[in-house]
Structures are given as C-alpha cells and as structure tokens.
Amino acid sequence: MSDHNDVDFLGLSADLSQEERTVQAEARAFVDEQVLPIIEEHFLEGSFPTHLIPEMGKRGYLGAILDGYGCRPLSGVSYGLMNQELERGDSAIRSFSSVQTGLVMFPIFTFGTEEQKKQWLPELASGRAVGCFGLTEPDFGSNPGGMVTAATIDGNDYVLNGKKRWATNGSIANVAVIWAKLDGDVRGFLVEKDTPGFKPSKIVNKFSLRASVSSEIELDQVRIPKRNLLPGTEVGLRAPLLCLNQARYGIAWGAVGAARGCYEEALAYTKKRVQFTRPLAGHQLIQHKLVEMLTDVTQGQLLCLRLGRMKDAGTLKHYHISMAKRTNVRNALSAARMTRDMLGARGICTDSHCARHLCNLETVSTYEGTHDIHTLILGEHITGLNAFS
Ligand code: TGC
Ligand code: FAD
Numbered sequence: 001m002s003d004h005n006d007v008d009f010l011g012l013s014a015d016l017s018q019e020e021r022t023v024q025a026e027a028r029a030f031v032d033e034q035v036l037p038i039i040e041e042h043f044l045e046g047s048f049p050t051h052l053i054p055e056m057g058k059r060g061y062l063g064a065i066l067d068g069y070g071c072r073p074l075s076g077v078s079y080g081l082m083n084q085e086l087e088r089g090d091s092a093i094r095s096f097s098s099v100q101t102g103l104v105m106f107p108i109f110t111f112g113t114e115e116q117k118k119q120w121l122p123e124l125a126s127g128r129a130v131g132c133f134g135l136t137e138p139d140f141g142s143n144p145g146g147m148v149t150a151a152t153i154d155g156n157d158y159v160l161n162g163k164k165r166w167a168t169n170g171s172i173a174n175v176a177v178i179w180a181k182l183d184g185d186v187r188g189f190l191v192e193k194d195t196p197g198f199k200p201s202k203i204v205n206k207f208s209l210r211a212s213v214s215s216e217i218e219l220d221q222v223r224i225p226k227r228n229l230l231p232g233t234e235v236g237l238r239a240p241l242l243c244l245n246q247a248r249y250g251i252a253w254g255a256v257g258a259a260r261g262c263y264e265e266a267l268a269y270t271k272k273r274v275q276f277t278r279p280l281a282g283h284q285l286i287q288h289k290l291v292e293m294l295t296d297v298t299q300g301q302l303l304c305l306r307l308g309r310m311k312d313a314g315t316l317k318h319y320h321i322s323m324a325k326r327t328n329v330r331n332a333l334s335a336a337r338m339t340r341d342m343l344g345a346r347g348i349c350t351d352s353h354c355a356r357h358l359c360n361l362e363t364v365s366t367y368e369g370t371h372d373i374h375t376l377i378l379g380e381h382i383t384g385l386n387a388f389s
Contacts, residue, residue, distance in 0.1 A: 007260050007263060007297055010298055010302070012301055012302070016081075020081055023074060023078040024081040024084070024085060026059065027059075027061070027081065027082045028088075030059060031088055031089035034052060035052070035086075035089035035090060039090045039092075039093075040350050042211040043090070043092075043210045043211045043350065045210075046204060046206070046210045047211065047213075048211055048212055048213050049093075050172065052093070053096070054127040056096070056097065057127025058126075058127075060072025062097060062124060062125050063100070063109075063121065063124060063125040064078075064079050065246060066101075066106070066125075068121075069122050070121060071125045072125075075308070075312050076249075076311030076312040077309065077311075077312065079250070080250070080308045080311075082097075083098070083250040083257070084254060086257065087254030087258045088258060088260055088261040090356065090357075091254065091258060091357070091360035091361065091364050092212035092360070093211075094250065094251070096168075096169065098254075099132065099169055099247065100124055102245075102246030102247035102249075102250060103131075103133035103243050104131030104133055105121055105124050107133075107188055107233070107240075107243050108124075108190070111188060111230040111233045111239055112231075112232070113227070113231060115227065116190060116227075116230070120175060120190070123174070129175060130172050131175050131176070131177065132169040132173035132177070132200075132215070132217075133177045134164030134178045136166045137149060137162065137165055138163055141166075142370060147162070147181060147186065149162025149163065149178070149180040149181065151187065151189060153226075154223070157223045157225055158189060158224050158228070159221055159222065160178060160219045160224065161219055161220065161222070164178065164219070166214055167200070167216075168214055169212075169215070170213065170214070170217050171201065171202045171213055173193060174192065174193050175190055175193065176191045176193070176200075176217065177189075177230070177243075178217075179240050182229075186236050188229075188230035188240070189224060189228055189229055189230065191228070195223070196221075196222070197220040197221045198217070198218075198219060198222050199218040200217045201216050202214070202215050208363040209363040241318070248321045248368045248369065249316075249324075251325050251328075251329065251368055252303070252324035252325045253307075253328075254364075255325075255329045255331070255332040255364060256300035256301055256304055256328055258336065258364075259293065259332040260297050261357060262335040262336050262357055263290070263293045263294060263335060263339070265339055265343070265353050266293065266335075266339040266354070267281070269343055269352075270290070286342060289341075292334075293334075293335045293338055296331035296334065297335070299327075299331070300324075300328045300332075303324050303328065307320060307324050322374040322377040323378055325368065326375065326378070329365045329371065332361050333358070333361045333362070333365060336354050336355075336357040336358035337358060339354035339357075340355055340358055
C-alpha cells in the first residue's frame with residue numbers, strides 16, 4: 001500500500017493520502033534498514049533491541065495516536081500502516097509500540113491528571129522512559145474482571161498487593177500501569193520502577209515473541225502516593241478494555257504486515273528454487289498456496305483500511321476491531337505456516353523469516369484477547385447473548 005510496496009493487488013495505495021503513503025514508506029525503510037538486519041540475533045538471544053527505542057521515539061512511533069505532550073499525532077490509517085510495517089519486521093517491535101502507545105500512554109492521557117501527563121508522556125514519547133501494562137494475572141487471563149490484585153488505602157497512600165503475569169516490557173519499564181481492585185472496583189495505578197515491593201522478573205522459557213521482554217510482576221506491599229491513581233478509571237473494567245481497543249487495532253494491521261512479509265519471502269524463494277526441472281513457483285500446488293496467501297493479505301488490507309477510515313470518522317466499535325484482530329491473525333498464521341512449508345528445510349532456519357513469524361503469531365493469536373474470546377465478543381454482539389460463562 002505504498003509506492004514501494006509490491007503487495008498491493010487492488011491498488012489500495014491510490015486510496016491513501018500523501019501523508020499516509022509517507023508514513024508507510026518511512027516505517028518500511030526503518031524496518032528494512034534497522035530491524036531486519038538485527039532481529040534474528042535478538043530472537044535467538046531472547047532480548048529486545050533496546051537501542052531502537054530512542055530511534056522509535058525520534059520517528060514518532062511511540063504515542064502516535066495522541067496529540068500534544070511530545071507525540072506525533074497520526075491519522076488512524078497512518079498509525080495502522082506504521083503498525084503493519086513494524087510487524088513485517090517482527091511482532092516484538094510492533095508489540096513494543098502497541099504497549100507503550102495503547103496500553104501505557106493512552107491510559108495516562110485519557111484517565112490521568114495533568115501532572116501525570118506532564119511527568120510521563122514526553123518521556124514515553126521520546127523513548128527516554130518505557131512503560132508496561134499489568135492486567136493479566138496468573139489465574140485471570142481471558143477473564144480479567146476476576147483479578148485478585150488489590151489496593152487498600154493507608155493514610156495518604158495506596159498499598160498494592162498481588163501478582164501480574166506476562167506484562168510486556170515489565171522488567172525494563174520505568175513505569176507500570178497496574179490494574180487492581182479498590183473496594184471491589186478495577187482501577188488503574190502508576191507504579192514507578194524502584195518502588196519497594198515492586199518486583200518484576202523476566203519470563204525466559206518462551207518459544208514465541210523471543211525478541212520481546214515478557215515479565216511476571218510481584219506486588220508485595222507496594223506503597224504509592226494517592227496522586228498515582230489514574231482518576232478517570234472509575235469506569236471500572238471498561239477503562240482497561242478501552243486501552244485494549246487501541247492495541248488490538250494496531251495488532252489487526254500488524255498481522256497483515258507479518259503475512260505480507262511471509263508472502264514476499266515465499267514468492268521470492270519459490271521463483272528461485274528449482275525442483276523437478278522448473279522453479280517451485282511454476283508448480284500448480286505452489287501457485288495455489290501463493291494465491292491463498294495473496295487473497296488473505298488483500299482481504300486483510302481492505303478490512304484494515306475500512307477500520308482505519310471508521311476510526312478517523314469516530315464510528316469504530318470494539319466488535320469491529322475484534323473481527324479484524326481475529327481474522328487477520330488467523331490468516332497471518334496460515335501464511336506463516338504455508339511459507340514455512342514452501343521453503344522446505346530452509347523454512348525451519350532462523351535466517352528465514354517465516355518460522356520466526358509463525359512462532360510469534362502463536363502469541364499474537366493469544367494475547368489481547370484469544371481467537372476464541374474474540375469469537376465470543378462477536379457472538380455476543382450479533383446474538384445479544386453472552387456465552388462467556
Ligand atoms: P463485560 O461485562 O462484557 O464488559 C464490562 C464493560 O465493558 C464494556 N466493554 C467494552 N468497552 C470498551 N471496549 C471494549 N472492548 C469492551 N468490551 C466490553 C461492556 O459493555 C461493559 O460496559 P458496562 O457499561 O455495561 O459496564 O466484561 P466481562 O468481564 O464479561 O469480560 C468481557 C471480555 C471477556 C470481552 C473481556 O474481559 C476481554 O476482552 N477479555 C480478554 C482479556 C484481554 O484481552 N487481555 C489482554 C491483556 S493485555 C495484553 O495482552 C497485551 S499484549 C501486548 C501487545 O499488545 O503487544
Ligand atoms: P486463558 O484465559 O487461561 O485461556 C486458555 C484457553 O481457554 C484459550 O484457548 C481461551 O480462548 C480459552 N477460553 C478462555 N475462556 C473461555 C471461554 N469463556 N469459553 C471458551 N474458551 C475460553 N497481559 C497483560 O496484562 N499485559 C501485557 O503486556 C501482556 N503481554 C503479553 C505478552 C505475551 C508474550 C503473552 C503470551 C501474553 C501477554 N499478556 C499480557 C497476557 C495475555 O493477554 C493473556 O495470555 C491472554 O489474555 C489469555 O489469557 P491466558 O493466557 O491466561 O489464557
């Protein structure tokens with residue numbers, strides 16, 4: 001969907017504004033020049049390329065849905081295109097941006113005080129500070145409303161106790177948005193990294209999203225001043241769900257990027273690799289797979305473009321995002337598997353992209369609402385019947 005993009009079967013770039021094309025071209029160059037050359041090494045090491053954080057800040061990739069406080073406000077479509085390119089590089093890079101933007105900066109911007117915004121947003125936008133989001137707990141993933149982490153009032157402070165699991169960036173975060181129950185209501189709190197009793201630890205035994213830092217966070221008598229409550233979170237579980245909408249929107253676009261990366265790899269490889277005296281791409285079964293992939297990518301692009309226009313028009317609802325997150329991630333997983341297959345043994349090696357995408361997309365299918373949770377969200381919307389419990 002840009003001048004340099006050869007995976008634009010329907011010529012959708014003609015429907016983009018100049019700004020949207022520019023944002024995509026810039027993000028595409030960033031990924032080609034700075035992400036793809038180093039990502040294999042980080043995936044193997046199990047480390048996030050932290051040297052890219054200030055660069056992402058400089059380019060305006062952190063907080064790009066917000067206006068002011070050092071952010072570079074992008075239209076919904078531009079923001080989506082940026083996510084698409086970042087995830088073509090690796091889901092960990094898009095995840096970093098999603099968490100910082102949608103799950104940390106968005107709640108501070110939307111539910112925070114002016115003092116909290118001034119303290120944190122410029123730092124987070126520039127990449128001088130990193131944030132994380134603690135909603136999931138060891139016993140409450142799909143059902144965050146059941147959380148047991150609790151905040152109690154003690155004089156002029158809140159005291160937090162509990163455990164969060166899977167917080168992206170938890171161990172490298174300067175500030176954590178922690179969701180906890182205060183008198184039974186879910187509220188958001190800002191916890192700074194050196195607060196006594198705040199104990200993040202990195203989860204190291206992952207096959208997936210290896211270039212992203214995932215952490216468990218123990219909260220043991222964590223005492224924070226009352227000014228660290230996000231006051232606008234009195235809307236209960238709706239507050240974290242509104243944050244998830246932002247991140248899920250980015251994932252819907254990002255998954256198309258991962259699928260596109262796989263399609264490009266499969267096409268290039270099968271045109272070069274000769275078996276039974278002709279390029280693989282000249283065999284009918286291979287062409288069938290390439291056609292399936294291109295069709296899925298094109299449908300994903302169409303869905304996302306419509307979503308982006310609705311976001312910009314203010315008509316986008318959470319169930320629209322659920323449909324796109326669900327279907328685009330499923331199709332990206334399918335594209336990664338097909339590419340892995342078409343590359344033969346080469347496809348299991350770390351210097352091809354498809355197996356890395358395949359492993360990553362297993363996480364993307366699970367986090368931010370599993371595939372089946374999004375099925376139930378859509379099911380509830382179309383029937384009016386809640387089938388969660
Ligand atoms: P339920 O009673 O259905 O809803 C509570 C209230 O919230 C409203 N609502 C939403 N509002 C805005 N956006 C949404 N997406 C909303 N979904 C529901 C709802 O209308 C209701 O409002 P009101 O006024 O009636 O009170 O709540 P429930 O407890 O039954 O749960 C609903 C459910 C299952 C859909 C929700 O809990 C859910 O989405 N579960 C999945 C959990 C999840 O996605 N966790 C993600 C953790 S963060 C993460 O994974 C980061 S990954 C890193 C990266 O992004 O890269
Ligand atoms: P469970 O909820 O236990 O689900 C297990 C299975 O049961 C799934 O197949 C699910 O679809 C199914 N299931 C659940 N409920 C139902 C139902 N009612 N009906 C039918 N089937 C059902 N969380 C954060 O808070 N912050 C983060 O930054 C963050 N980052 C993450 C990064 C990574 C790498 C990963 C893997 C996860 C991250 N998460 C984060 C957590 C993520 O959001 C949860 O893993 C996800 O919500 C699912 O929860 P769970 O893993 O506990 O699975």
